[in-house]
Amino acid sequence: MEKLVSITYEGELEVIARHTLDFENTETGGDLFGFWTKDSMPIIKYVTGPGKNTSRSATSFFQDIPYLHQCGHYFHDNFALEHIGSWHSHHKLGIEKPSEGDINTMRNCLLNKGIERFFIAICVINNRKEVTINGFLFSNEFVNIHKQTNWIILPNESPFRKQIDNNTRFIVHPNTKKSIYKVVMENNSNCDNKINTSEKVELPNDSFFSTEAGRKFLKQEYEKISSRIDCTDVELIQNDDQTIGISFKLDGKEIEIRYPVDFSEKNPNPVIIEKNDKNETKRHLIAVEPVKMYFISTFDIFSDIFRLIFISKNDDKNDSITNINID
Numbered sequence: 266m267e268k269l270v271s272i273t274y275e276g277e278l279e280v281i282a283r284h285t286l287d288f289e290n291t292e293t294g295g296d297l298f299g300f301w302t303k304d305s306m307p308i309i310k311y312v313t314g315p316g317k318n319t320s321r322s323a324t325s326f327f328q329d330i331p332y333l334h335q336c337g338h339y340f341h342d343n344f345a346l347e348h349i350g351s352w353h354s355h356h357k358l359g360i361e362k363p364s365e366g367d368i369n370t371m372r373n374c375l376l377n378k379g380i381e382r383f384f385i386a387i388c389v390i391n392n393r394k395e396v397t398i399n400g401f402l403f404s405n406e407f408v409n410i411h412k413q414t415n416w417i418i419l420p421n422e423s424p425f426r427k428q429i430d431n432n433t434r435f436i437v438h439p440n441t442k443k444s445i446y447k448v449v450m451e452n453n454s455n456c457d458n459k460i461n462t463s464e465k466v467e468l469p470n471d472s473f474f475s476t477e478a479g480r481k482f483l484k485q486e487y488e489k490i491s492s493r494i495d496c497t498d499v500e501l502i503q504n505d506d507q508t509i510g511i512s513f514k515l516d517g518k519e520i521e522i523r524y525p526v527d528f529s530e531k532n533p534n535p536v537i538i539e540k541n542d543k544n545e546t547k548r549h550l551i552a553v554e555p556v557k558m559y560f561i562s563t564f565d566i567f568s569d570i571f572r573l574i575f576i577s578k579n580d581d582k583n584d585s586i587t588n589i590n591i592d
């Protein structure tokens with residue numbers, strides 16, 4: 266299968282995240298300039314944000330077209346950079362993918378403007394003010410004309426960043442000075458889309474995980490955790506009591522999301538096991554209302570209460586219960 270990646274620098278992703286955080290409750294966006302690899306994957310060398318005359322609302326963003334042209338001409342004439350894509354924010358809407366509207370706009374572009382490929386990045390802001398940046402390649406070759414890409418992030422700043430910023434006065438820079446961003450990272454090339462297991466894991470018969478929905482859920486969870494830059498050593502494990510878990514390291518802690526034997530849509534209550542550096546373990550029981558599994562991610566639930574759990578003062582207590590309701 267064709268492997269889709271978008272390539273850019275840490276610094277450029279940070280610029281996108283900073284622009285995104287300038288507008289927490291409305292859409293904003295900008296454009297992406299660079300080249301295409303020989304496999305037609307985007308290499309983003311310089312990103313811009315919104316021009317001064319953009320129009321925006323909670324659900325729409327229209328770039329200032331004269332600004333886009335001014336940037337495009339300058340980058341092309343001086344550096345031969347091409348306009349290869351754009352980005353926009355779905356701020357706190359939680360929609361990490363292109364909307365139907367975005368897809369229709371792109372469908373028209375690809376059809377009517379003779380563009381072969383275009384890259385779109387979509388940003389969302391979570392409740393910890395972290396920005397997730399997801400990349401999508403648009404082409405008529407794809408079913409539903411788009412596919413999500415992994416990222417390859419080159420260290421530090423794009424060499425074009427200083428050059429352009431020091432020599433121009435028309436570029437609009439973000440007001441936000443610092444940001445934390447997350448992207449879906451390129452995994453080890455040999456474990457593309459597969460679950461990493463150190464030992465053989467047998468999904469217990471007549472458990473939720475022996476059903477198709479259960480396997481799909483587990484794979485999604487595993488991929489979600491693997492794609493995070495802050496989670497390392499992600500492994501699917503089987504404990505002595507046959508329970509399945511996903512273990513990983515986060516913030517120097519060893520964490521396991523363990524699924525009890527009767528884990529199911531009727532009983533979606535994982536246990537978070539936390540090992541500290543003294544090898545002591547703490548168990549946090551998470552009570553979730555019965556729900557269709559494809560609506561939830563135990564990792565997201567864990568992530569949302571992460572601070573609550575680890576910053577909670579009652580350290581003497583080894584078990585805690587957190588109730589989560591999903592609307």
Ligand SMILES: [Zn+2]
Nearest residue numbers: 353363364367
């Ligand atoms: Zn959109």
